[in-house]
Amino acid sequence: MTEGMEPEVLLLDIRERDLGDEGWGAVGPRADRGRVLVIDRLDRLGGRGAFYERILGTRAVRAVLCLVVGAADDTGGPALRLSPAMAASDVAATLWAGELTGVEWDMDSGHAYAGRGDPDRNLLQLQQVLLLPEIFDTVVAQTRDIPDRVASVGFTVMSGHFGDELLADALSSGLDRLIGGADPARANPGAAADLAAADRSPGRVLAVLAGASGHEPPDALVPGETMAKRRDAAAWAAHALSGLRARMEAVTALVGADRPAATAAGSLGTAGHALRELRDGADRLFEEADGFDGEDHAVRDRLRQAGIRVDADPRQGDPAEALRDLVRSEFRRSVSLHTLAVRLRAYAAHVAPAGSGVHRPRLAQACPERLLGALSGPFPFRLDALRAGLLAAAALFGFVVGLVLGPLEDTAMGSVLRLAGVGLCTGMAWVLGVMLLHARAPEQYGEHGWAALPSRPLLAHGVATVLGVLAGHVVWRLPFSRDWSAPPGPVAAVVLAVVAVAMGFTLYGWWRGTVARWCGALPVFEADDASRRLTAVVTEVAVQEWVLARPRRAAADTAQTYASVLEDLIQALHRGVTEQRARLAEATRPVSRQGSVGFPEFRAEFAQVVSDDLADLAAHVLDPLWQQLYGGALRDVTWRIEERARAELDDYWDHLRQRGVHERPPFAGDNPRRTELAESVWRRSPQVAELVRMQVGGRMTQLCDQDELRFLRATGGAVSVRFVPRVAQPPVGAGGHRTGQAMRFPGDVVWTAASQFAGVLRLVPLRTGMVDVTWTANAPAPDWTAGAGGPNGSAGSAVPPAQPGPGGGHGG
Numbered sequence: 001m002t003e004g005m006e007p008e009v010l011l012l013d014i015r016e017r018d019l020g021d022e023g024w025g026a027v028g029p030r031a032d033r034g035r036v037l038v039i040d041r042l043d044r045l046g047g048r049g050a051f052y053e054r055i056l057g058t059r060a061v062r063a064v065l066c067l068v069v070g071a072a073d074d075t076g077g078p079a080l081r082l083s084p085a086m087a088a089s090d091v092a093a094t095l096w097a098g099e100l101t102g103v104e105w106d107m108d109s110g111h112a113y114a115g116r117g118d119p120d121r122n123l124l125q126l127q128q129v130l131l132l133p134e135i136f137d138t139v140v141a142q143t144r145d146i147p148d149r150v151a152s153v154g155f156t157v158m159s160g161h162f163g164d165e166l167l168a169d170a171l172s173s174g175l176d177r178l179i180g181g182a183d184p185a186r187a188n189p190g191a192a193a194d195l196a197a198a199d200r201s202p203g204r205v206l207a208v209l210a211g212a213s214g215h216e217p218p219d220a221l222v223p224g225e226t227m228a229k230r231r232d233a234a235a236w237a238a239h240a241l242s243g244l245r246a247r248m249e250a251v252t253a254l255v256g257a258d259r260p261a262a263t264a265a266g267s268l269g270t271a272g273h274a275l276r277e278l279r280d281g282a283d284r285l286f287e288e289a290d291g292f293d294g295e296d297h298a299v300r301d302r303l304r305q306a307g308i309r310v311d312a313d314p315r316q317g318d319p320a321e322a323l324r325d326l327v328r329s330e331f332r333r334s335v336s337l338h339t340l341a342v343r344l345r346a347y348a349a350h351v352a353p354a355g356s357g358v359h360r361p362r363l364a365q366a367c368p369e370r371l372l373g374a375l376s377g378p379f380p381f382r383l384d385a386l387r388a389g390l391l392a393a394a395a396l397f398g399f400v401v402g403l404v405l406g407p408l409e410d411t412a413m414g415s416v417l418r419l420a421g422v423g424l425c426t427g428m429a430w431v432l433g434v435m436l437l438h439a440r441a442p443e444q445y446g447e448h449g450w451a452a453l454p455s456r457p458l459l460a461h462g463v464a465t466v467l468g469v470l471a472g473h474v475v476w477r478l479p480f481s482r483d484w485s486a487p488p489g490p491v492a493a494v495v496l497a498v499v500a501v502a503m504g505f506t507l508y509g510w511w512r513g514t515v516a517r518w519c520g521a522l523p524v525f526e527a528d529d530a531s532r533r534l535t536a537v538v539t540e541v542a543v544q545e546w547v548l549a550r551p552r553r554a555a556a557d558t559a560q561t562y563a564s565v566l567e568d569l570i571q572a573l574h575r576g577v578t579e580q581r582a583r584l585a586e587a588t589r590p591v592s593r594q595g596s597v598g599f600p601e602f603r604a605e606f607a608q609v610v611s612d613d614l615a616d617l618a619a620h621v622l623d624p625l626w627q628q629l630y631g632g633a634l635r636d637v638t639w640r641i642e643e644r645a646r647a648e649l650d651d652y653w654d655h656l657r658q659r660g661v662h663e664r665p666p667f668a669g670d671n672p673r674r675t676e677l678a679e680s681v682w683r684r685s686p687q688v689a690e691l692v693r694m695q696v697g698g699r700m701t702q703l704c705d706q707d708e709l710r711f712l713r714a715t716g717g718a719v720s721v722r723f724v725p726r727v728a729q730p731p732v733g734a735g736g737h738r739t740g741q742a743m744r745f746p747g748d749v750v751w752t753a754a755s756q757f758a759g760v761l762r763l764v765p766l767r768t769g770m771v772d773v774t775w776t777a778n779a780p781a782p783d784w785t786a787g788a789g790g791p792n793g794s795a796g797s798a799v800p801p802a803q804p805g806p807g808g809g810h811g812g
Contacts, residue, residue, distance in 0.1 A: 009035040009131045014051075015044075015069065034062040035136050039127065042070030042096070046081030046772075053085045056092060063091040063140045065130060067153075069123065071098050072708055078772035079711045080150060087150070087773040093143035095130075095153040095763070097123065098704035105154065107714055107764075108697035112706050122703065125157055129761065134752045135723055142719045142763060148771045151719075152712050154702035157759035158691055159660070166603060167610075167656050168581050174611035175577050178618060179570045180336025220542035225307020227285070227542075230278040231535050237271035238531035245519035249512050254440050264442040265379055271527050272375025275534065279367045281306075282538045283360055290357030294550030308542050320558045323347070327562060331619060337566050344563035352556035356545045359537060366533035374523045381441045381518050383510070385434060385457030390510060394430050394461050395468035397503050401426045402472020404495045419473055423466035429500070430465045431458050433507040440511075442518075565625065565641055569618060572645035580653050605677045609661050613668050617652055620667035621645045662725070662755030678727040678755040688728055688758050692749055696720040696762055713765045721761040723750040728758065 036055060040048065045068055055064055066086060072079035079096070086092045100119035105112045129135055143149045221228040244264055247253060285306050292299045294310075303310045323344070330340055405422055435458060441448040544552070621644050648667065655665045662678040664671070694700065696718050702709070 009037050009133055009136050011037050011039070011127070011131060013039045015039055015041045034060065035133060036061055036064045037127070037130055037136065038064065038066045040066055040068050042068050042072065042080065049083035049085065052083040056085050056089055063137065064089070065136055065140055066092070066094045067127070067130065068094060068096050069100065071705075072711055074707070079766060079770040081772045081774065082148060082150060084773050087148040087771070089149075090144060091140065092149060093140045094150045095139070096150065096766070097126065097153055098708045100703060101705075102154070102701040102703045103706055103709070104699055105702040105709065106697070106699040107718065108695065110714065112709060115701060117701060122701065125159070125757075126153065126155060126703070129155070129157065129723070129757055129759070132723070132752050132754050132757075134750050135721060135761070138721050138750050139761065139763070142721060146717065146719070146763065146765045147768070148773055150771050151763035151765055152702065152704055154700050154762035154764065155759060156691065156694065156700035157757050158688060159757055166606065168584055170603075170607040170610040171577055171580065171614075171653070171656075173607050174614045175573055177611050178337060178614045179573065180338030220309050220539060220547050222307040222309055226305070227281065227307045227538065230274070230281055231538065234271075234274040234278040234531045235535065237267070237274040238527040240267055241271055241522070241524040241527055244522075244524065245515060248442075248515045248519070251508065254436060254508075254511065265446070268375050268379065268522065272372050275367050275375070275527065275530055276372050278534050278538070279363050282534070283363050286356040286360050286363070286541065289546060290355045292356065292546055292549050293353065293553055303546055308546055310546055320555070323555070323558055323562060331615070334615070337570050337618065341563045341566040341570070344559045344566070348556040348559035348563070351552055351559065353545055353549050353552050356541050359541045359545070362537050363534065366537055367530040371523055371526050371530055375527060379442065379518070379522065381443065381514070383437055383441060383514050385438070385454065386460060391460060391464045393506050394464040395471075397430065397499055398423070398426050398465040398468020399472040400499050401496065402469035403475055404472070404492050404499075419470060423469040426469050427462040427465035430503060431462045433503065434458060434461050437507060437511050565622070568641045569621060569645055572642045573614075573618070573649060576646050576649040605673065606661060609671065609673050609677055610656070612671050612673060613652065613665060616668040617648050621648055660756040662727075675727065678725065688724060692722040692724055692758060692760060693746055694760050700760065700762060702762070702764070711766055711770045713767050717765040719763050721750060721763070722746055722748060723752050724758045725755040726751045726753055727755050
């Protein structure tokens with residue numbers, strides 16, 4: 001509620017200051033806020049003429065309003081002795097408050113009744129009203145027509161105060177919402193893992209560490225060094241196995257110079273050896289570098305020897321900055337402080353280096369011993385030459401050859417010779433093909449070769465072929481074929497060529513089928529997958545546990561520090577609210593809500609505004625400490641958190657009690673809820689218009705006792721200052737929905753930007769002769785040469801400076 005407000009009013013409470021204090025010299029030159037409200041004592045006012053001269057002579061001071069407190073002299077002399085400068089200046093005014101309990105005085109009827117107010121509360125409320133710039137200026141202006149610019153002050157005020165109990169309840173509920181529960185010591189250890197699993201922010205923090213930003217992390221292995229060589233060898237050997245089947249199925253694998261079957265078993269053994277080298281080497285390195293924190297030089301040298309880029313710093317962002325932004329964004333989303341602290345603990349556990357040793361089981365999972373054993377073991381290549389289908393094919397080819405070559409000779413000897421020649425040629429051709437396949441069969445140390453070929457399969461295939469040829473010739477001896485004639489030579493040649501090609505394709509198909517079954521039983525794809533998984537584990541561990549060991553530890557420590565700071569803030573706020581409630585419970589007399597418009601039905605809206613303010617207060621406490629977390633010790637930061645949080649909370653409590661929730665505290669941001677609450681509260685108060693229409697002679701509290709009324713001019717000359725918050729102007733002035741009638745305000749109403757008070761001030765002139773405007777001859781001269789200090793005191797003075805009273809320094 002500070003939008004468009006006037007400059008602040010400086011409050012100087014000098015009632016307990018002596019004229020000769022060193023600090024007096026610093027008050028006048030530093031009174032630079034334009035308006036100065038001075039609270040002084042009546043018995044000391046006469047000797048302070050030089051001080052008021054100095055204040056009025058300060059160039060930056062636009063107006064001075066002096067509130068004089070104390071009973072008047074009852075000896076028959078003047079009631080007040082005033083500096084001529086104050087009496088003659090157009091920008092100065094003096095208000096006299098005698099007996100602070102006051103009397104209920106009806107000037108029009110002349111009746112006066114004993115006051116029932118609290119003296120301290122009356123003075124505080126009057127002080128707060130006079131600190132509003134609009135009221136300050138109006139009072140100074142109204143006293144220009146009053147002799148000597150001195151008047152007795154009376155008032156009737158309505159406050160938007162909600163009451164201390166409701167304030168305390170709202171503060172407690174707002175604190176519960178801010179910290180996530182009334183008991184800050186509650187702990188939920190299991191929540192950390194749940195939050196870390198549900199929120200991917202730890203991954204984002206780690207991405208900042210790695211500088212990933214959606215890209216692949218940098219390669220931590222130095223090319224050409226030990227680990228990179230092992231990785232590349234394993235990848236090459238495993239990838240080479242994936243093309244083994246295609247190479248062995250090629251025709252050139254049987255008849256060409258490059259025969260992959262000769263090196264197939266060796267390729268498998270090479271892949272197994274390369275994978276074992278990579279796995280075992282990484283396992284040893286994981287064990288040796290376990291617990292590396294980025295500082296151990298011996299481990300750093302060992303990693304360098306293995307070809308790890310431990311000196312690289314791939315970060316592109318600051319983890320502390322990322323965490324700070326994360327906390328701020330979550331805080332803006334109304335995430336409780338307790339939840340943030342738990343999440344930060346979870347982040348620290350997630351980001352902190354776990355040590356490379358814990359990743360050793362992952363190596364065994366990526367490349368199990370079973371796979372390495374399979375790659376290094378024997379690989380029987382079974383052609384299965386005695387299969388019935390293959391023998392039948394041999395007999396069929398022989399039958400076709402025998403049938404195509406025509407009938408046997410007429411003589412027995414000719415038939416035998418012809419049958420032997422055709423059968424031998426056909427059988428030899430088929431058996432040679434079978435022998436070629438057996439010779440190309442891969443074995444552990446190469447291919448089988450032409451030596452030690454299996455005799456039984458070869459004999460069986462030869463016999464099957466010869467029997468097929470015999471069967472083909474026998475057909476010509478059967479009765480139904482007596483009229484057949486042998487096919488011409490060219491036709492027979494073509495058929496024999498087709499048979500030869502068919503024989504070749506049959507044997508090739510048999511080879512391909514056997515190769516497919518054999519390769520399908522090999523762990524080819526498992527080896528390639530193991531290579532990729534081993535590489536992923538080694539690269540990930542190298543980056544996260546070695547290259548990023550130092551920044552990850554720093555990020556984890558930062559998260560733990562932030563969590564500790566938030567927990568300290570929770571403890572400080574909780575203790576502060578508890579102590580405020582305890583002091584309120586011990587108070588002998590609660591603050592009265594008489595004349596207040598803070599209706600209890602606005603409890604929820606009021607609590608929400610207080611909750612918003614507490615969130616702003618926490619952010620205000622934390623903001624200046626973020627940078628200090630880099631260099632300051634944690635206990636120093638904790639001390640600052642404790643001190644700053646308690647001080648800000650105490651100030652906010654005083655603000656709520658003295659200024660009300662309608663006015664924005666210095667640390668809070670603009671909040672539409674505050675404006676809506678202020679409008680709603682004043683809109684529901686039809687008494688406001690009636691109050692400010694009170695006549696100047698009506699019954700209100702005059703700050704004097706009944707005997708001091710004789711010092712006042714009761715007939716004529718009194719003026720009034722009527723004031724209402726601006727938020728009440730549109731709704732109340734336009735509608736008056738509770739009464740159904742339009743409520744109008746007097747034309748001289750002062751509309752205040754502050755939303756705390758509405759009411760009337762009555763300024764009553766004193767009788768002639770009650771004010772003595774003279775210098776005091778024997779008054780000690782003030783020391784204006786004292787060193788410069790703050791607006792209420794001087795630097796280096798042993799005497800305490802003039803302290804602002806409650807609400808000091810806050811203009812409307």
